[in-house]
Amino acid sequence: MAASARFIGSEIYRGSSYGDWHPLRVPRVSTVMDLGRALGWLPPEIYIRSPRARPAALHAFHTPDYVSALLAAEETQAVDARTRARHHLGSPANPVFPEMYRRPATGVGGALLAGELLRAGGRLHLPGGGTHHGLPDRANGFCYLNDPVFAILSLKAHGARRVAYVDIDAHHCDGVEAGFAKDPDTLLVSTHEENRWPRTGAVTDEGAGQVFNLPIPSGAADDAMALARDRVIVPAVAAFRPDAIVLQCGADALLEDPQSRLAMSGHAHLAVLRALLPLAPRFLLMGGGGYNPWSVGRLWTAAWAVLSEREIPERLPAAAQAVLRALVWRGQKRVATPPEAWLTTLIDLPRPGEIPQPLRDRVAALESRLLAWV
Structure with a gap:
């Protein structure tokens, strides 16, 4: 076990929801916490309760007007038409709910603490983090605040001069790119599904030369991520020589996820994590997307095992199986009964898959850019 690996969590994720109809109605962080404890991987001495960021701290990225609007929306549980239009609060993607400030502010609090603890x-594992769509003046794509931005800022405030941010979510990290595309001391590498919302993250984006976006065609599986890992992600990070790495490990690229059309297994994500771990002395692993309660909880627990150097069992013990058997996916008709593997394992079998030619062409284009960059 890696003695320095710690876990930042909070009970606020257990008791809050975006609403019974929203994709984020499913339990996620609480499942990782419960599985970790059931497996003996989360003893009290390495678990840290996330603080909640104060409103003034949020002004380092978000505008004071937006932060005030978010606070007011939580307090009144309502937004007027002007606030909805300007700040995108109270929209179908970003609904009004009781913890709409406290929950994302807890993610930011964990991100700020992470930078300090990694000095x-x-x-560190922060599964409640990874809300990479939040923009300075508005909520965006289920993200009210952008905790990856604050993680990068905190790492830099506590001694990391160069930070590499790698994002393997099915959706492009538009908010993080908006914050750091022009910063030569921040590397941004994103793999994401082609033509998937927010439809940003073109392979031609360069920013200050430190932006490497790789759209992946729908249906691509583990071999596609392996190609991205070996020829784009790892070479770019290694050439950048970061003092710290932030990996946003969104689970929505998994085959079972309803919010994308990628077809990966958890092996794809864990291989990226393993490849990046030796490349910087500070490492922050975040959550992100993931809307199937079994697949997201299992992946992020397996990622915690890799981060803390624990062996992933082929079959889960009874206590961990009980956590998975107790999950409920309300409003989801496609999965009336979860497959037995979702209840007894953390990782599904590998899914190799074909590598589409357009992906090979994009990888070659990024390799050419990388050669010119270094």
């Missing part, structure tokens, strides 16, 4: 090096 001298180490590894």
Whole structure:
């Protein structure tokens, strides 16, 4: 076990929901916490309760007007038409719900704390983080605040001069790119499904030369991510020589996820994590997308095992199976009964898959850019 690996969590994720109809109605962080404890991987001495960021701290990225509007919306549980139009609060994607400030502010609080705790090096898992769509003046794509931005800012405030941000979510990290595309001391590498919302993240984006976007065609599986890992992600990060790495490990690229059309197994994500771990002394692993409660909980728990150097069992013990058997996916008719593997394992079998030619062409284009960059 990696003695320096710690876990930042909070009970606010257990007791809050975006609403019974929203994709984020499903339990996620609480499942990771419960599985970790059932497996003996989350003893009290390495679990850290996330603080909640104060409103003034949020002004480092979000505008004071937006932060005030978010606070008011939580307090009154309503937004007027002007606030909805200007700040995108109270929209179908970003609904009004009781913890709409406290929940994302807890993610930011964990991100700010992570930068401080990693001052001298180490590894941290923040599964409640990864809300990479939030923009300075508005909510965006289920994200009210952008905690990856604050993680990068905090790492830099505590001694990391160069930060590599790698995002393997099915959706492009538009909010993080908006914050750091022009910063030569921040590397941004994103793999995401082609033509998937928010439809940003073109392979031609360069920013200050530190932006490498790789859209992946729908249906692509583990071999596509392996190609991205070996020829884009790892070479770019290694050439950048970061003091810290932030990996946003969204689970929505998994085959079972309803919010994308990629077809990966968890092996794709864990291989990226393993490849990046040796490349910087500070490592922050975040959550992100993931809308199937079994697949997201299992993947992020397996990622915690890799981060903390624990062996993933082929079959889960009874206590961990009980956590998965107790999950309910309300409003989801496609999965009346989860497959047995979702209840007894953390990782599904590998899904190799064909590598589409357009992906090979994009990888070659990014390799050419990378050669010119270094």
